[in-house]
Amino acid sequence: MKILAVDPGYDRLGIAVIDKNGTTKETLLYSDCYTTNPKDTFYTRLHQVSLEVARVIEKYSPDVFAMETLFFTKNQKTALHVAETRGAILYQALNNNLTVYEYTPIAVKIAVTGYGKSDKKQILSMVDKLISINKKIKYDDEYDAIAIGLTCAAIHGRAK
Amino acid sequence: MKILAVDPGYDRLGIAVIDKNGTTKETLLYSDCYTTNPKDTFYTRLHQVSLEVARVIEKYSPDVFAMETLFFTKNQKTALHVAETRGAILYQALNNNLTVYEYTPIAVKIAVTGYGKSDKKQILSMVDKLISINKKIKYDDEYDAIAIGLTCAAIHGRAK
Numbered sequence: 001m002k003i004l005a006v007d008p009g010y011d012r013l014g015i016a017v018i019d020k021n022g023t024t025k026e027t028l029l030y031s032d033c034y035t036t037n038p039k040d041t042f043y044t045r046l047h048q049v050s051l052e053v054a055r056v057i058e059k060y061s062p063d064v065f066a067m068e069t070l071f072f073t074k075n076q077k078t079a080l081h082v083a084e085t086r087g088a089i090l091y092q093a094l095n096n097n098l099t100v101y102e103y104t105p106i107a108v109k110i111a112v113t114g115y116g117k118s119d120k121k122q123i124l125s126m127v128d129k130l131i132s133i134n135k136k137i138k139y140d141d142e143y144d145a146i147a148i149g150l151t152c153a154a155i156h157g158r159a160k
Numbered sequence: 161m162k163i164l165a166v167d168p169g170y171d172r173l174g175i176a177v178i179d180k181n182g183t184t185k186e187t188l189l190y191s192d193c194y195t196t197n198p199k200d201t202f203y204t205r206l207h208q209v210s211l212e213v214a215r216v217i218e219k220y221s222p223d224v225f226a227m228e229t230l231f232f233t234k235n236q237k238t239a240l241h242v243a244e245t246r247g248a249i250l251y252q253a254l255n256n257n258l259t260v261y262e263y264t265p266i267a268v269k270i271a272v273t274g275y276g277k278s279d280k281k282q283i284l285s286m287v288d289k290l291i292s293i294n295k296k297i298k299y300d301d302e303y304d305a306i307a308i309g310l311t312c313a314a315i316h317g318r319a320k
Contacts, residue, residue, distance in 0.1 A: 045256040046247060070240055080230055080243045087247025094207040144202060 001157045002029070004062035004098065005149030006053065007141045010045040011036060013052060014141030017060045018131070018149035020157035028131050029060060031146055033139035038058040042081055050088035057096050065093035066152035068144070069102045083130035103151050123147055162189070164258065165309030166213065167301045170205040170245045171196060173212060174301030177220045178291070178309035180317035186306045188291050189220060191306055193299035202241055208246035217252050224275035225253035226312035228304070229262045263311050271311035283307055 001021070009016030016031040030051050034052045047131035070083055091119075094098055113126045120140065125136045137143055162179070166175030176191040194204040194212045230243060253260055266276045273286045280300070287293075289306050295302055 027249075041173060043250065043254055043260050046250060051250050066214030079240075083240045083243030084247030084250060087249075088251035089247075090206060091210050091248040091251055094203055096213075100203050123256065 001064060002060060002062040003064050003066055003149045003152045003157070004053075004057060004060070004093070005066040005145045006089060007144040007148065007151060008049070008067060008082065008089050009141065010037065010042060012047055012139060012141045013049045014139070014143070014145035015053065015056055016145040016149045017056065017062055018141070018146070018153055023103045024101075026131050026150060026153050026157075028133055028146065030056065030158075031137070031142050032132070032133075033137075033142040043130055046085050046088050047080075049085055050077065053089045054092045054096075057092060057098070062098060064152060064156065065090075065098040065102060065149050066101045068108060069104045098108040101115070101147060101152055101156060103155075107155075108147050108151045112147050117158045126145055149160055161189065161224060161313070162222040163224050163309045163312045163317070164217060164220070164253070165215075165226040165312060166307045167226060167304035167308065168209070168246045168249050169205050170202060170209055170241055171198065172299060173249075174299065174303070174305035175211045175213065175216055175223055176301055176302070176309045177216065177228060177306040178306070180313040186291050186310060186317075188293055188301050188306065191293070191295075191297070191302050193297075193302040195253065195315055196267065206245050209245055210252055212312050213252045213273045216255075217258070218251060220233075222233060222258060224261060225250075225258040226263065226308050228308055229264045231265075237264060238279045244273045261312055261316065263308060264304060264313075265316075268311045271314040272307050284288060 003018045005016045013034040014096040019027040020109045036048050110116050113114050124143050163178045165176045171195040177189040179187040179189050196208050269278045270276045273282050
């Protein structure tokens with residue numbers, strides 16, 4: 001099973017492709033934090049982010065798509081723009097026949113650290129132990145995408 | 161100028177195509193209330209709605225895309241799903257190089273009735289006077305899409 005996982009945003013998009021064949025450890029095929037230019041309009045940035053997801057789908061042909069369930073934050077305008085960006089990304093996944101899974105932040109914490117109240121540091125530390133990352137990761141969004149992908153692998157990628 | 165206007169939703173999508181050539185009255189080229197099956201998942205419905213917008217864009221080749229600015233409602237889960245649907249629709253507009261305009265509900269009321277506090281009935285009545293609709297319209301969503309298209313024509317489609 002090849003998993004495309006994203007931490008969606010119109011400013012920064014965390015994106016990861018993880019391979020889980022059921023018997024071996026998960027393999028990280030690709031990860032990145034794709035960024036857009038704050039000087040561009042929200043529309044341009046939404047368009048660029050969704051095209052980037054389409055590009056990665058075309059290159060890696062994943063089977064499933066995973067992202068975190070969105071909850072409301074204090075900044076409602078940002079939340080709406082993030083939701084719109086999620087929708088444009090979801091379209092790419094659905095239009096390429098990927099099965100879509102969403103996980104709550106607690107489900108991601110439990111899957112990665114075994115504990116629903118783990119902090120950011122604990123999650124990053126466990127992600128490094130669970131999967132081999134042969135690069136330096138600068139932004140949390142990229143780590144978050146990998147964590148979501150590992151959650152999907154743990155829940156839906158069990159050995160048969 | 162050919163305007164594609166939508167009242168976005170994953171349950172019902174109001175959609176209208178209006179032609180405004182600057183000298184004559186606006187012409188309604190197409191309008192519909194596209195509905196999805198409540199038994200389908202949200203993902204399926206989002207996908208269907210955005211494909212319907214893509215179909216109408218391909219058929220009518222509009223120049224601009226108009227929709228109402230989204231504000232928060234009491235039901236936040238619904239608002240997020242509507243925002244995600246908007247994002248998937250926005251992608252279709254952007255990917256076809258349409259210029260995107262958003263209008264607040266008050267701007268639509270002022271453009272259509274000349275009064276920012278007009279009620280639904282006044283808007284429907286004025287829409288009927290402003291544009292020739294040769295069909296029976298069942299859902300408000302379709303009327304709303306036409307009203308948004310007329311707003312776009314009034315603001316951006318003036319005679320040169």
